[in-house]
Amino acid sequence: MNFVGTFRQALEAHPAPKRLGDVALRFEPSMLVGETSLPPRSIKPTLAWLGGVSCALFALMTLMRGDSLELPVLLAGLAAVGFGLGVWLERIDRRRRAFVVNFATNSLRLDFVTPIAGQPKTLIVHFDLVSGLGFYRQADGRLCLTVDFVMGNRSVFREVMVGSIGEQELEDAHRLHRVLKGAFGLGEVPADSPFFEQDQFVDAGRGAPRPLR
Secondary structure (H helix, E strand, C coil), X not given: CCHXXXXXXXXXXXXXXXXXXXXXXXXXXXXXXXXXXCCCCCCHHHHHHHHHHHHHHXXXXXXXXXXXXXXXXXXXXXXXXXXXXXXXXXXHHCCCCEEEEECCCCEEEEEEECCCCCCEEEEEEEHHHEEEEEEEECCCCCEEEEEEEEECCCEEEEEEEEEEECHHHHHHHHHHHHHHHHHHCCCCCCCCCCCCECCEEEECCCCEEECCC
């Protein structure tokens, strides 16, 4: 069966929103991709860098004057803190989330930034390891769509797929929720899903239909 052709035909019959919450959605052959926009650069990293440079210059000046080493060492420490803080704020400031639902390989790719270290991270989760999909209320009153999955030592992790969902987007959000639940095998495949094909998803890797769990 021509999976890509079937996917495109179904997508034309049931078009999906281009944007939901804080993510832009796009469909590629056999894949659903969601990406947050790169946030505008704030002034915080720049201030941290300037503070680090200023402390380093003052440390050098006091050292050249022949003063005691206590003040230059203190200023050098503050400069290191400023540089480290600048790097951390730069990472946090430019953090970005993305996900790729690959219906051909039955896998979910999650790209995110760790909240403390600010390091970019990528996880590949097979559909069979997804254990839950739900909505949660954010501090600002908006909703976010999260996914629960099992990794490594069978611990369950949770990541945000779509954040800042407004009241006017609830219909599209619930439709995406139903589509993903059907894809992950957590529920029935909705009839208006762009991936709906005779109550089954096509497993392109085996060339045969994959029944829902």
